[in-house]
Amino acid sequence: MIAQNQTQAIQDYLKVIYELVGQERRASTNQIAERLRVTPASVTEMIRKLAETEPPLVDYQKHHGVMLTPAGERIALEIVRHHRLLEMFLYQMLGYSWDEVHTEADRLEHVISEVLEERIALALGDPQLDPHGDPIPSRELEMPVTHHLPLAELRPGCQGVIRRVQSSDHTLLRYLSELGLGLNTRLAVSAYSPVDENLSIQVIGREGTLVLGSKISRAILVEVE
Numbered sequence: 001m002i003a004q005n006q007t008q009a010i011q012d013y014l015k016v017i018y019e020l021v022g023q024e025r026r027a028s029t030n031q032i033a034e035r036l037r038v039t040p041a042s043v044t045e046m047i048r049k050l051a052e053t054e055p056p057l058v059d060y061q062k063h064h065g066v067m068l069t070p071a072g073e074r075i076a077l078e079i080v081r082h083h084r085l086l087e088m089f090l091y092q093m094l095g096y097s098w099d100e101v102h103t104e105a106d107r108l109e110h111v112i113s114e115v116l117e118e119r120i121a122l123a124l125g126d127p128q129l130d131p132h133g134d135p136i137p138s139r140e141l142e143m144p145v146t147h148h149l150p151l152a153e154l155r156p157g158c159q160g161v162i163r164r165v166q167s168s169d170h171t172l173l174r175y176l177s178e179l180g181l182g183l184n185t186r187l188a189v190s191a192y193s194p195v196d197e198n199l200s201i202q203v204i205g206r207e208g209t210l211v212l213g214s215k216i217s218r219a220i221l222v223e224v225e
Helices: 008-021 029-036 040-051 070-092 101-108 114-123 170-179 214-219
Strands: 058-061 065-068 159-165 186-192 199-203 210-212 220-224
Touching: 008 029, 008 040, 008 065, 008 070, 029 040, 029 065, 040 058, 065 070, 070 101, 070 114, 170 214, 214 220
Parallel strands: none
Antiparallel strands: 058 065, 159 186, 159 220, 186 199, 199 210
């Protein structure tokens, strides 16, 4: 449960650190500053405060970055659960598109009660994934494990099904919609360019070829067939 004395800023920091250390063991102040659009000095000041709370919410080592403590991770997972349930509610119940839900959920994730969170989960049938295929932490704040590969790692002759898009960039998500590349789309890789890492793909059941740059192909996670 989120404590009353946790400000929105604290929750934002913990969530961003959680997202960053999912890719690397520790997050740097520069990475956090870039994500939150604040100065590195502001980040250093905040993470020192988070390291001095009781219990500490982060483990900070100067010049070696920051990682969450178990207490900090639980708070981050609670916020992630709020966010992804809200995205699914907006998408499934209110008709928002998958490129619209992130901004709205960002506004609401800090203010919903645990009672509302539970009612949203029940109304949706306890979903495990949000509209982008991102896993939703359980009530016990355990993150479901998924095993999908970036589309960028597939080579000609490989086929896969889109299971997740790791991006909150509404422009990218809208572009994928225009291309017809949503969740559960089956595709095959027909060509790969090592010079610019572009992939040529064919959506199974449709005519024509699509060429995707590395930024897009890295954001798309697939289940290989």
